[in-house]
Amino acid sequence: MVNVKVEFLGGLDAIFKKQRVHKLTLKKNNSDDEPVTVGDLIDYIVENMIEDKNDVEVFLQNGTVRAGILTLINDTDWELEGEKEYELEDGDIISFTSTLHGG
Amino acid sequence: MVEVSAEVLAELELLKKENAKLRSQLDSQKSDKLPMSLQEFQRYGRQMIVEETSGIEGQLKLKNSKVLVIGAGGLGCPALLYLAGAGIGTIGIVDNDTVDNSNLHRQVLHDSSKVGMLKCESARQRINLLNPHVNVKTYPVRLDYSNAFTIFENYDYVLDCTDTPITRYLVSDVAVNLGMTVISASGLGSEGQLSILNFKNEGPCYRCFYPTPPPPNSVSSCQEGGVIGPCIGLVGTMMAVETLKVIYDIYTLENFKPFLMMYSGFPNQTLRTFKMRGRQNNCECCGLDPKITRAAIESGLVNYFEFCGSRNYNLCTDEERISSEIYKTEFIDCNEKDHILIDVRPRHHFNISHFNHAINIPVKELKGMKGSLDILKESVPNVSQDSKVIVLCRYGNDSQIATRLLKDEFKINDVKDVKGGFFKYIDEEDHSYPKY
Numbered sequence: 001m002v003n004v005k006v007e008f009l010g011g012l013d014a015i016f017k018k019q020r021v022h023k024l025t026l027k028k029n030n031s032d033d034e035p036v037t038v039g040d041l042i043d044y045i046v047e048n049m050i051e052d053k054n055d056v057e058v059f060l061q062n063g064t065v066r067a068g069i070l071t072l073i074n075d076t077d078w079e080l081e082g083e084k085e086y087e088l089e090d091g092d093i094i095s096f097t098s099t100l101h102g103g
Numbered sequence: 104m105v106e107v108s109a110e111v112l113a114e115l116e117l118l119k120k121e122n123a124k125l126r127s128q129l130d131s132q133k134s135d136k137l138p139m140s141l142q143e144f145q146r147y148g149r150q151m152i153v154e155e156t157s158g159i160e161g162q163l164k165l166k167n168s169k170v171l172v173i174g175a176g177g178l179g180c181p182a183l184l185y186l187a188g189a190g191i192g193t194i195g196i197v198d199n200d201t202v203d204n205s206n207l208h209r210q211v212l213h214d215s216s217k218v219g220m221l222k223c224e225s226a227r228q229r230i231n232l233l234n235p236h237v238n239v240k241t242y243p244v245r246l247d248y249s250n251a252f253t254i255f256e257n258y259d260y261v262l263d264c265t266d267t268p269i270t271r272y273l274v275s276d277v278a279v280n281l282g283m284t285v286i287s288a289s290g291l292g293s294e295g296q297l298s299i300l301n302f303k304n305e306g307p308c309y310r311c312f313y314p315t316p317p318p319p320n321s322v323s324s325c326q327e328g329g330v331i332g333p334c335i336g337l338v339g340t341m342m343a344v345e346t347l348k349v350i351y352d353i354y355t356l357e358n359f360k361p362f363l364m365m366y367s368g369f370p371n372q373t374l375r376t377f378k379m380r381g382r383q384n385n386c387e388c389c390g391l392d393p394k395i396t397r398a399a400i401e402s403g404l405v406n407y408f409e410f411c412g413s414r415n416y417n418l419c420t421d422e423e424r425i426s427s428e429i430y431k432t433e434f435i436d437c438n439e440k441d442h443i444l445i446d447v448r449p450r451h452h453f454n455i456s457h458f459n460h461a462i463n464i465p466v467k468e469l470k471g472m473k474g475s476l477d478i479l480k481e482s483v484p485n486v487s488q489d490s491k492v493i494v495l496c497r498y499g500n501d502s503q504i505a506t507r508l509l510k511d512e513f514k515i516n517d518v519k520d521v522k523g524g525f526f527k528y529i530d531e532e533d534h535s536y537p538k539y
Contacts, residue, residue: 068317102291102325103266
């Protein structure tokens with residue numbers, strides 16, 4: 001079991017009832033010990049948090065976070081942290097932010 | 104009292120003159136040796152005495168720098184103002200757009216008297232007034248693969264203040280090929296992002312961060328998504344700060360760590376700095392085996408339009424669309440009561456201005472009804488599959504999506520989209536409605 005904070009920035013909150021920050025308690029296979037990864041978190045978000053299923057494509061593309069969305073683990077690019085394999089720890093903040101293009 | 108002869112007095116007068124001449128020669132010699140004019144010393148004094156700038160040494164770095172700013176819009180305007188104020192020696196401005204009334208809430212270099220003028224020209228005039236010591240060059244062209252290198256080559260640093268992924272990839276690719284550092288930012292709504300790319304030709308580039316472009320339908324522009332002036336302005340101002348730091352050599356190869364700053368204006372103002380990946384070995388542009396070379400770009404081999412894609416709006420046939428003129432003459436003027444007008448813009452758009460007889464169902468909600476006529480009836484009680492339905496949006500894009508839904512999913516036979524949307528109608532048929 002792990003307690004984390006998830007944030008949707010850069011306008012992504014539009015598909016999460018306009019709520020930017022969500023506190024989650026996650027479990028894997030109903031076990032308190034089995035580690036929960038960022039990959040598991042992404043599955044959880046898609047299954048439980050996106051209200052309108054038409055919006056899944058805003059978040060997910062080819063089974064992973066859509067191109068143009070940056071994923072950050074405790075303010076660090078997930079590429080530096082093992083991407084989907086990263087094992088969540090209590091208090092982690094996972095942020096997803098759309099890349100902006102306006103100028 | 105000693106008597107002084109006229110001769111001596113004359114001699115004294117000559118000596119005085121000679122002395123003044125020598126003094127002025129000495130003064131001008133002194134300022135010849137100065138690296139800047141006395142006026143410039145005075146103008147930049149307040150920033151030179153900030154110790155971190157290294158005083159005169161830092162000021163000369165600014166004076167000798169050539170900075171290219173792509174886009175004189177919401178980001179470019181504040182960045183240009185502060186860079187010009189700080190005394191960058193040469194500033195280039197690329198923008199082929201003209202000043203529009205709807206730009207003025209955020210594009211602070213321009214003003215009401217400049218509407219219709221090229222943005223780069225308006226910017227040049229303002230910068231000349233602000234600081235005559237800055238040499239400004241303007242490029243009233245749309246940046247593309249064929250002109251980018253010739254423009255970039257004259258500069259040391261580039262600021263990406265553009266507004267589409269296509270130009271963002273292009274700016275980064277050209278800068279990497281020329282070894283230039285890019286100060287890159289973007290913004291939308293009340294948020295903004297900023298980072299430094301290809302730092303000293305060793306840092307990550309735009310493609311390292313974004314190897315795959317976003318799907319075209321996920322890209323929103325300021326015109327479409329809206330933008331809060333001071334929010335984008337802050338990000339443009341932060342670009343100027345980063346540019347100064349790069350030029351002052353406050354960032355070095357030793358201390359520079361790739362980052363992305365994220366500013367949010369609402370609900371609480373926050374500024375976060377994310378630690379980002381470094382240069383990627385497999386990057387197509389700056390990696391070990393680059394494919395996006397100068398030759399590939401200049402020959403047009405790298406197809407930016409194809410790479411980034413575009414939205415397909417041609418969803419309706421000609422028969423499924425009517426012009427705004429037809430809508431006016433055959434519906435409005437004839438007081439045609441039988442038709443149902445559905446305006447599919449978001450509610451907050453609709454609330455700004457709309458036809459009184461229009462029913463507002465945002466395209467997203469229409470999609471959510473999944474073709475159920477019963478649910479549609481909750482908003483449009485008298486609708487049936489035989490109704491005559493006209494669909495309208497802002498520019499005539501979403502209305503095509505809605506027309507498809509109404510015909511294909513709700514099975515309404517007679518649905519027509521108004522080409523060019525509400526705004527085209529306002530432009531061509533009736534100026535009395537507010538446009539935004």
